[in-house]
Amino acid sequence: MKPRASGWMFAAPYLTLFTAFVIGPLLFGFALSLFRWELLSNVKPTFVGFENYVEAFRDPYVHQALGATLRFVWMAVPATILLALMIATGLNAVAGKRQGFWRAAIYVPHLLTVSVAGILWRWFYNKEFGILNALLRPIGIEIPWLSDVAWAMPAIVLMTLWWTLGGPSVVLLSGLQNIPVSYLEAASLDGATPVQRYFRIILPLMRPVLLFVTVMHVIGGFQVFGQVYMITRGGPELSTRSLVQYIYETAFNNYRMGYAAALSWILFAVIALFTLVQFRLMREERS
Amino acid sequence: MNKKSLRLFSAEVAKGVGSLFFVIPCLLRVLAAFKPDSEIVKFQGILPKQWTIANFQEVLGNPEEIPLLRWLLNSVIISISTATLVLTVSSLAAWSMARLRLPGKPVVYGVVLATLMVPGQILLVPIYLLLNTLGWLDTPLALIVPAAGGAFGVFMLHQFFLGIPKDLEEAAALDGCSRLSTFMNVIVPLSRAPMATLFIFTFVGSWNDFLGPLVFLDSLERYTLPVGIALFQTSYFTEYGLTLAASLLCTLPTFIAFMIFQRQIISGMAASGMKE
């Protein structure tokens, strides 16, 4: 097909909406980040250049929030990918209609809204009065799930796995099912064991899907907010307050719009950095 | 371990993990909705000691203050409209970017991809101001239209379209098909599975969206379910029984719809010949 500008017509509806509701607001946000705009002062928004960014680099709560966010990504993303791959492999082996049932079962938690899922797990996690410790107590274990700095983040990760594992499992499952049967048959004829087949043929073929899922989850992980807000509100001692929560509070509770906008762009830069590194790593491995 | 037993083993493991980790919490939740508040607060066993439907009666019995069915209807309308709109505009855009040779395409696609990394919360205030100018606040449009600017659908379908052999389209073009009919007759049937997946993801995302409806909607009768259900949770305590009953009633239709949809996806996959 010849390159023709009219081809853009297909993309026009999307690009219009994209410009209006993503690019526009984004540029607005960037402009905002160069201003001091605090609704509590009578002073009109003033242009301050990169002062908000300088303040952010010195702000200990930014460091803390970034640390909490990185801990979440570090714990949640590898676990999600590994478990989703295991579940997808297992589901792929379940035959016929029952596969549909189990696939739905795994996806069901995600049909709960974050507020309900959050209430549910807070109720499970309560140290003195919750179900999890009620079940663990007979074997002599009592875990301070949400009140201990060391346990709170793992507890949030566990809940997140329960809540979100269905999505990547379904995507990886459809990836597995897209692998042409002929490849596998050829491998079997060559005398490959099932384990060899899995690691030498299936996994390499799954790489594009795995990359897609990993990238999406790293991005999503950096944006973690809803479940943390519902379960711990960022506690104990602010140890689970993520960057997005800090941005949200800076804008909506402290009314510091310019500063919040600058923090958003810093988060954006961090995510972009990690995503680029992932793409680069994957590309090198391929070549 | 031979091939068959390995398959069986992994299937059993999947089922075991599935039931323990996923099904049991859901089951606990379903059963708890039939308990009086005192039993929910003080765990006395998995089954209710005293079965009650009082929670459901209270939630359903007061449609003026708790218009639950209205919220359900709103949620269904908004989620389906959002998913349809996203699917339509994203698939057209993804296809044109994956296939058509367009001037400046890499730059545009790069920008679209980059916005995947933008946390949605930070666009809230600018979008609010924009919707206010458009006069869309407190209407379903405020939730449906901005969602279609998202980059996820374009990214996902773009990746998939790249994998479709070009010769199929070229054959259709030689047959004199217009671009649109090539898209409708060749691409869409081939992409049923990823399109269904995108539809479901968007549907669920919209269904669960809390911040959007909270900020963009004002009237009780225009609420969606997540915002409505949140009314049972105060800043200080939660009305567990009512929350659980209401959320159970609301998950049920999506669960059923999802079970039906499941089959569609599987048959869609089979029909598209993706399994070779």
Added chain:
Amino acid sequence: MMTPRRAVLTALGGLIAAPGLLSGCSSNVIGGRKQTTIRFWNGFTGPDGRTMLGLVRKFNEENPDVHVVMQRMDWGTFYNKLFVAGLGGRAPECFVLHTRAMLRFALAGFATPLDTFVASENGLPEADFEPGVWDATTYKSEHFGIPLDVHAMGMYTNRALLKEVDWNPDTPPVNTAEFIDVCKRVRKLPKQESERYGFVFTNLETNGYTLIRQFAGNVFSPDMQTCILNSPENQNGLMFGRSLIDDALVPSPENFDAWIGFRQGRVAMAFEGIYMLADLQRQKDLDYGGAPVPQFGNTKAVWADSHNLCMRRGLDAPTAAATWRFMRFLSNNSLDWALGGQIPTRVSQLESPEFAKMEVQAQFAKQVKIVKYHPKVPFIFEYLTEFTLAVEKILRGREKAPTALKTAEDNINRIIERQRKQGVSGGDQA
């Protein structure tokens, strides 16, 4: 090629236009007269919200020319939403603010002073308001809200558990010695499957604030220019709290939901706001009571806040008059509101026989003269974050009181400095 998109949009349009489905009510015409619509937003979710909805319905019936539409959401999100709406110029005509949040909305220009309405012919008797509560709504000698209630902290007691440890439930502890005595007695009870306690810390912010004020502490210097959180008084108050945990009388605080322990009947005493009463009223199998918080330090003090009715700035005269009529109605009928678990602010209502009949409310109301609000500072959220963080560290034993309070004090002073540079004026001492 526009067909699919157009089809979708047409379908959408059809859905949206479907009669009655999503139609709203803006301004209707009844009996030839135009009806004024007043949007009323608040954070009264749960049972509170249903009580308020009843009052709104009553007002709408009595005032056919005004139509009040109430919207409620939990307080955290309420404030965010109100703020965004204010930015977009869509703030509701009438909204509820906590006393501690009022300054922010006054400074941001969202709320209007109400003094001319109060003094007008259809006003409200200023002298009938409890003075401490009424004064707390001022900023620069103007009143920005009509206090609907005062939700003081009080002591909830589990009467059955008190009886079990041979303590008369009608005379709950009033001082440190009696309080510790009860805690010790509960700890000596034979072990059950899970622990029982005389007391638990539920809300760290309000419990901590009550302690420092009872030990004669405060957060800011009288001119509000300096944070003095790391004072010996504040240290003593919070170290007392920690000593209860050190002596194993009280469990280390949970972040959330320790209140559930009280509901389960495994805690004899808890200090919580009067708003928790609604939660207990649903609990049929718990024999609970209310009492003033015991006095631990040398000063009588207890944390409180109020819900205030506020009006948006810049309303036209007829709308403002209708809004005021609604606010006045709620204030005059706040006894009905109290029934759901609140203390009214009008002296006439506090002294009424109907209120005396509300057992727990009347007990909590005994403290109305000694209530302490959080200081009125524009950076209230940042201040509360620092304060609560310090209380949390001290009670958990993660840091000594002087260390934790010093960190918080330094951080708050930095915020004050930042605000000063940016032209935000200080606050008012509560």
